[in-house]
Amino acid sequence: MISIDRVDHLVLTVADVDTAVEFYRDVLGMEPVEFPGDRRAVRFGEQTIKLHAASELVEPTATHPVPGSANLCFITSQALADVQEHLRNNEVRIEEGPVGRTGSQGPITSLYLRDPDGNLIEIARYDEE
Template identity: 30%
Template sequence: MAFKMDHIVLNVVDVDAMLHFYVEVIGVHGERVDDFRDGTVPFPSVRLNQDTIIDLFPKTMWGKDNPDQVCRPNLNHFCLVTDKRNWEELQQRLERNGIPADDGPVKRWGAHGTGISIYFRDPEENVIEVRYYEGSGEGKPCLLGS
């Protein structure tokens, strides 16, 4: 059985800061931003590709049960993959915006073998890994338990 990722959801405190980061720094497109701002939809999203989005849930959606706490999910990090040129451009944008790397560039194994990764944080401390794979067909697919 094979799956594609449809979306992930990040619980956020400052929607505007997160939209700025993902759209302006990472370079992805905002979705439903105007509809969110005028109250038509409960949250905006950013589109990673034709199949995958990140939903940005404002505190009004996740803070009902614990209004005085900032939700910190059990997410360790998520990984985005791109080509080498875009990866290098992203590194430059991170530097221009004063966003330090937590780690990298480092070689790490992933769904398509070994790639070159950099790790950094968004404005709400979610760890993001961005990688590229050198060469085509390098490595084997990631299998659970392998």
């Protein structure tokens, strides 16, 4: 048996890396980073989302890498009312929420939106006990 400690990074296949970086930086507050070989990503906390253009995939890759096929949940400590206001100010449509869900550590309240590629993005806050 092996033991997995945490997620280090995820890879999103995107139509346009510049557009994706702008969204994750400006809307979700992530830090843009660059890697050797002109590879780009965004970072938050100890995690990174690497952004691969659909037209220039990096091997090895997923079996069917296409923009818009991911469903990601991010946890915030901010009040969801403040998150909603920020999304409205950035003209980002909220698909659903706030709505109760279950996170990996217990009950959460979530907002759902989409990134420029159509990936479903859930921004959630753990419910107060």
